[in-house]
Amino acid sequence: MHDTPMPADTAQDVSADHDIATALATVRARIANAARSAGRDPSDITLVAVSKFHPRARVVAALRAGQMTFGENRVQEAADKFPSLRAQWPDLRLNIIGGLQTNKAYDAVRIADMIESLDRATLCDAIARAADRVGRLPRLLVQVNTGDETQKSGVAVEEADAFITAAIARFGDAVAGLMCIPPVDQDPTPHFRTLATMAGRHGLGVISMGMSADFEQAIVAGATHVRVGSAIFGPRPTRPT
Template sequence: MSIPSQLAQVRQAIAECEKAAERVSGCVTLIAVSKTFDADVIRDALEAGQRVFGENKVQETKGKWPQLRKEFEDVELHLIGPLQSNKAKEAVALFDVIHTVDRKKIARAIRVEMEKQSKTIDLFIQINTGAEPQKAGIMPKDADAFIGFCQGELGMTIRGLMCIPPVEENPKAHFKLLRKIAKRNGIAELSMGMSADYPEAIKQGATFVRVGSAIFGHRPKPHSSSDTGLSV
């Protein structure tokens, strides 16, 4: 199937999930995860009307998106991969939303760069709901304190929370945990659910789902350990 056809199928499936969960139509935003795919492939999705995309790495994004954004000016780019503090400057310049704030050093670096660049971007805190040592994200037991640090000490607005459940576990409990943490901290947005589990994520309150392979097809396995757990 073509990318426009696959994109249409995912959009229809999301609409059906919203209806089944008795949620407002259009309340879930589809992030088309275009990491590892080149500009020509991405352009097919852009020409089919998709405008919200997710990328995993600053350097890869820098190489292909500036030209695409000249052609399609209303694109919204989300960073969904781990961020190093030395890449904060470029990340703030390139992206509209960062989903992977997960430690004080990164939060401080992003705040400094937003001030320097006079640019405000939306921020999500990544929660490691499975407490997996190889995966990025703040531990659930530390989530409230870290959210308080970002909002209080740094004065940052946290738009939402993000999680990537362990691949071998039922994601439902992890989605529920993320929703619980968000609710008690007064955070409205939930970035959860990927190609294999976004219907369940929508049932549990996701407002953003990150879908890649169901739209673009399967990609090669990542070579970097920093991508662990980020198959979408």
């Protein structure tokens, strides 16, 4: 008697599940080691799996491996992938982590559990209007442009304290913390420390910083959320698949 060969598409699904589960286990172990080295509890660190441009099947593989929090840069892509998954995985959490256009605020408020890119008054206005329409307000992070890079989203460092204070006055406890993306050509640690100090100054508990290349440094500097994509899902496609 011969074993029936596994269909090619099923074999590929099993392989993808295994690869992502293995990668997740490796990343989680690195997070735990970095946290313990810094005298922190690994359970205080939330892993945000960044699935930008990766197909829904790879998100499902990560969900099967126990990953519940995901980050997406593009609202439309997130809307295509995630709402239908919540019925099977009710603990799923979706963070919008990319620069957010005001005309996408409604959909972001409708589908996201957290928006990590609050950075200007017009976006505050758009989110407030959307929240009134939808009847819900996601948790919000103020994105700080710690490197003051002209091509990057985020409020300038010199304007950040005033903006954070105004955002808290408007949205209250929904403003949960801060986010940054340091310049790629600089040591990220000073940027991480700047963000952590700023969050502490405003009594904010969420500090989202660190990606695949530097999340361990971010944890040492105080990150509570790290956004990891390629170390989990592999190289990012150049467009949605």
